[in-house]
Amino acid sequence: MRKIQMVDLQTQYQAIKPDIDAGILQVIESAAFVKGQKVADFQQHMEAHLQVRHVIPVGNGTDALQIALMALGLKPGDEVITPTFTFIATAEVVALLHLTPVVVDVEWGTMNMDIAALKRAITPRTKAIVPVHLFGQCANMEAIMEIAAEHGLYVVEDACQAIDAEYTFSDGSVKKAGCIGHIGCTSFFPSKNLGCYGDGGAIFTDSDTLAESMRAIANHGMVVRYHHDRVGVNSRLDSIQAAVLDAKLPHLKDYTARRQAAAAVYDNAFRNNPHLLIPDRLSASTHVYHQYTLRLQGVDREWLRQQLADNGIPTMVYYPVPLHLQKAYYDPRYKAGDFPVAERLAQSVLSLPMHTELDEEQLEYITTHVNALTLSGK
Numbered sequence: 610m611r612k613i614q615m616v617d618l619q620t621q622y623q624a625i626k627p628d629i630d631a632g633i634l635q636v637i638e639s640a641a642f643v644k645g646q647k648v649a650d651f652q653q654h655m656e657a658h659l660q661v662r663h664v665i666p667v668g669n670g671t672d673a674l675q676i677a678l679m680a681l682g683l684k685p686g687d688e689v690i691t692p693t694f695t696f697i698a699t700a701e702v703v704a705l706l707h708l709t710p711v712v713v714d715v716e717w718g719t720m721n722m723d724i725a726a727l728k729r730a731i732t733p734r735t736k737a738i739v740p741v742h743l744f745g746q747c748a749n750m751e752a753i754m755e756i757a758a759e760h761g762l763y764v765v766e767d768a769c770q771a772i773d774a775e776y777t778f779s780d781g782s783v784k785k786a787g788c789i790g791h792i793g794c795t796s797f798f799p800s801k802n803l804g805c806y807g808d809g810g811a812i813f814t815d816s817d818t819l820a821e822s823m824r825a826i827a828n829h830g831m832v833v834r835y836h837h838d839r840v841g842v843n844s845r846l847d848s849i850q851a852a853v854l855d856a857k858l859p860h861l862k863d864y865t866a867r868r869q870a871a872a873a874v875y876d877n878a879f880r881n882n883p884h885l886l887i888p889d890r891l892s893a894s895t896h897v898y899h900q901y902t903l904r905l906q907g908v909d910r911e912w913l914r915q916q917l918a919d920n921g922i923p924t925m926v927y928y929p930v931p932l933h934l935q936k937a938y939y940d941p942r943y944k945a946g947d948f949p950v951a952e953r954l955a956q957s958v959l960s961l962p963m964h965t966e967l968d969e970e971q972l973e974y975i976t977t978h979v980n981a982l983t984l985s986g987k
């Protein structure tokens with residue numbers, strides 16, 4: 610059996626090596642390392658793939674979020690609502706811009722933003738909502754868009770874990786994750802569902818005005834060369850990364866299907882195990898399984914992780930500490946116990962190996978061990 614990894618990028622690369630190598634070589638030979646043709650090609654292919662007017666390639670997913678918020682013209686102290694159970698980047702950019710992060714609890718089943726909590730968190734200072742499509746399934750975007758419209762708020766989707774997830778509205782219209790709110794952000798970090806071989810990210814929007822602002826912000830606030838109309842940053846996807854992404858994009862549909870197939874094996878194996886709760890699914894959204902995350906009940910998580918590791922099965926805890934309990938984000942308004950669902954998730958979640966190259970033998974080995982250990986009574 611091949612060694613089990615949380616993410617197996619080597620095996621994935623071997624299957625598409627000629628295309629990747631040729632793309633990278635072209636960039637090296639052209640010497641157009643920054644803002645080269647490959648970046649323009651990838652941008653265009655991505656726009657067509659997502660059916661969105663503008664894709665703005667940037668340096669990474671965190672920059673994408675920062676640039677998106679910079680484009681909204683918010684003022685220090687304006688409140689931005691985000692779930693407390695997420696990766697730190699979501700709140701980090703809010704804090705860096707001297708905006709006020711307001712965190713809300715999540716749902717126990719989908720682990721995404723709780724809509725009732727979102728409604729309660731809105732104040733006259735609220736300017737934007739940043740929903741996170743955690744682990745690859747969309748948050749309840751229909752409700753979020755309705756609430757945003759009602760209160761005149763921007764919605765910036767953190768779709769870093771959910772590229773290609775599809776959301777179906779009650780009128781039957783279907784949109785891709787990141788293309789629902791005013792702006793969507795994604796990351797091409799190597800382990801993401803569409804990953805490059807270094808850092809990368811992109812911003813999506815259907816708004817020409819926002820797109821123009823964000824392109825300028827990502828390029829030192831410059832529209833006409835060496836004329837700077839606003840304070841910007843330097844954030845770009847480099848041509849080598851664009852070449853990797855352009856070679857991988859045609860495989861994205863298949864990659865998603867493979868993740869979903871692996872998740873179906875996990876679901877079936879764990880559904881009747883009283884110690885394991887499989888992730889809830891929203892009927893409106895597909896799930897692209899950036900992570901396959903179980904919630905443990907009556908099992909010592911550290912013991913289980915150690916036993917699995919001893920048997921060659923890596924696991925991860927995404928995320929052990931919610932935002933409101935992170936030292937850097939200490940806020941006297943919040944204390945332990947304020948967001949009970951997120952706090953309980955932080956104690957009980959366990960993510961299993963999930964990637965495009967898991968084979969039957971590996972899945973059988975993982976599910977057998979997880980079931981045997983959790984049912985052993987420890």
Ligand SMILES: *Cc1c(COP(=O)(O)O)cnc(C)c1O
Nearest residue numbers: 669670671696698769770796798
């Ligand atoms: C990965 C990730 C980011 C940041 O992406 P980088 O490219 O690593 O900067 C932001 N939010 C979420 C939810 C992520 O998973």
